Amino acid sequence: MRGPGGVREAASVELLLVPHFQTTPYTIAVYDLMHRPGEMREKHLDFRVPEGYGNAVIGVRTDAPMRIDARLESLHDGILVSGDVRTVIDGECVRCLTDVKLATKVEFQELFAYSVDEAFDYTVRDDHVDLEPIVRDAVVLSLPFQPVCQEDCLGLCPECGVRLLDNPGHEHEARVDPRWAALAGLETLSDNEDTEEKR
Ligand SMILES: [Zn+2]
Numbered sequence: 787m788r789g790p791g792g793v794r795e796a797a798s799v800e801l802l803l804v805p806h807f808q809t810t811p812y813t814i815a816v817y818d819l820m821h822r823p824g825e826m827r828e829k830h831l832d833f834r835v836p837e838g839y840g841n842a843v844i845g846v847r848t849d850a851p852m853r854i855d856a857r858l859e860s861l862h863d864g865i866l867v868s869g870d871v872r873t874v875i876d877g878e879c880v881r882c883l884t885d886v887k888l889a890t891k892v893e894f895q896e897l898f899a900y901s902v903d904e905a906f907d908y909t910v911r912d913d914h915v916d917l918e919p920i921v922r923d924a925v926v927l928s929l930p931f932q933p934v935c936q937e938d939c940l941g942l943c944p945e946c947g948v949r950l951l952d953n954p955g956h957e958h959e960a961r962v963d964p965r966w967a968a969l970a971g972l973e974t975l976s977d978n979e980d981t982e983e984k985r
């Protein structure tokens with residue numbers, strides 16, 4: 787006999803069986819290296835970032851390509867992981883507000899200890915190392931505070947808002963409509979002051 791209630795109960799029990807360690811694109815199995823000091827292996831990870839990080843102005847966006855070239859070395863007290871991560875940073879130029887994409891490469895190195903000891907920040911868990919927090923920290927620390935589309939970006943025209951790099955020789959002609967002459971005279975005066983200050 788199996789009533790609908792019984793089936794539902796079995797299904798909910800199954801859903802509760804969540805493993806306490808979950809592999810992600812950032813995790814690497816190291817059981818073949820554990821407790822075999824001197825052993826070494828390389829591992830390359832290629833994936834799309836499952837969840838982006840950074841701030842509103844700049845960061846690694848969800849689905850950005852990421853490649854991690856890691857070298858794993860078995861030591862007496864754990865696994866030493868060193869390598870570099872390459873990804874694409876998305877941001878906004880602080881001067882002209884256009885979208886900026888920067889290819890970046892950051893190095894990292896960290897020891898994953900066998901023992902859960904306060905002396906170590908990271909540990910081998912269930913025969914795996916999880917590079918996510920290390921990669922995240924390394925990339926976030928490398929983000930430029932003031933991203934610019936190019937070093938000599940001139941920003942936006944304070945008067946009309948066009949991007950000055952796209953409009954070389956950009957300038958505003960004096961207004962000719964006589965009805966606005968008086969006002970134009972005033973604005974030209976203040977514009978000149980602005981221009982002087984920026985030079
Ligand atoms: Zn710019």
Ligand SMILES: [Zn+2]
Pocket residue numbers: 943944945946947948956957958
């Ligand atoms: Zn303008």
